[in-house]
Amino acid sequence: MTERVVIVGGGTAGSVLANNLAEEVDTAIDTGDVEVVLVNDRKDHVYKPTWLYVPFGEKTPEDAKRPLDDLIDRRVDLLIDRVDGIDTESKTVSFDGGRGPLAYDHLVLAMGAQVVPEETPGLAEGGHHFYGPEAAEELREELAEFTDGHLVVSVVGVPHMCPVAPLEFPLMADTWLRERGLREDVDITYTYPINRPHGIQSVADWVGPLMEERDIGVETFFNPERVDPDEQSVHTVEGRELSYDLLVSIPPHDGSDIVREAGLGDDGWVDVDPATLEATNAEDVYALGDIAELPTSKAGSAAHYAATSLAGRLASAVRGQRPTTEYDGKTVCFIESGEGEATYIAFDYDAEPTPKPPSKLIHWSKLGYNRSYWLTARGAL
């Protein structure tokens, strides 16, 4: 009898997992003992970190897309449809397109995160963001017209995709405005919800002085509860008010209603064992990438490393062996620091990162990695 692994989501986590698993159990797939099904709601794979560069005219949303059909191992059954429900009792997933339920022996959830600016009153109307193709293009248009005033970059939602993008945007904007001769006419303020400019202490210690050096104002303990688009002001839980001419937010994020409805996580993120990635509330269900509730950042690299780990576990499981591979929380993030330079951080569940001195070499390494990312998605890196 065929053992079926169903992976929901064809982003970094799902694609890397599907390709690695297909390679690990290739013979079993060829003999019909194992079937790997990847379900995605659109035909393209999207590499989201590309969107950071769109507002500055350095990339386009098209640069972020490749057809899944070109990236996924031929041994994997690719299903383009939207999953609208999970029944962990009958071990099936259902679809909203009229297709009948699909049974699974092992289910992996990798649907990613979504942004929900509408959760903060006035934010969708009054603010911009770069967490989607249309939004990033709209911001590019706004930024191109923005010649003077107050640019506010506000982290409204935590957790969010890419732990360092909120730092990269104001640092890149600073350089971009300087290069265009506009920096003296633009004030930049960055806001963060807790008492330092980043959740990771060592990153906060590194970026605080850098922002001061670049004349970027930093407001901490700043938690917007509403935005007034007419007055162009942000109002916080702490009773503060900040006026803006251009507001760029890191919007609130959400997991998935499917996760809530299936009882896999009250907040929409799947509760999992951080090492095995097994769901806490159901048998034979796993989660990785942004949808998983893990004590690390929601980062593409975390999804990548977790996927290679889970591929090993699932390969062992379908072979009838005891899985021993565990995910240690490994995460690596490049950080654009402006002025054509970048740094990077590497950390795991137990070790805090230490940012290296920024350099042009690391900046070009980041751009180089973004171009070679497609090898990661294919499972080759």
Next chain:
Amino acid sequence: MKVSQGSDCMSDTQLDADVTVNAVGSSCPGPMMDLIGKAKDVEPGTVIRLQSSNENTEPDVSEWAEKSGNELVEVVEREEHWDLYVRIND
């Protein structure tokens, strides 16, 4: 603010929390953000019990409460986490 010790099966606090936010196992700034997220939704006067196993949560919450006009009323040390009682004011 009162600091006391309890156990997982018996509380020695006199406070009744209106809502509980379980952030045990979350890394920083998860517990703080869970608290602030809940604070946005509740009525003034609500007492939130924030459960956290992160040792930095207490000083962070204490500082935030002071800056935001709320009150960290009591911290109870459990076997594997802390219960932080925060009263949300106007």
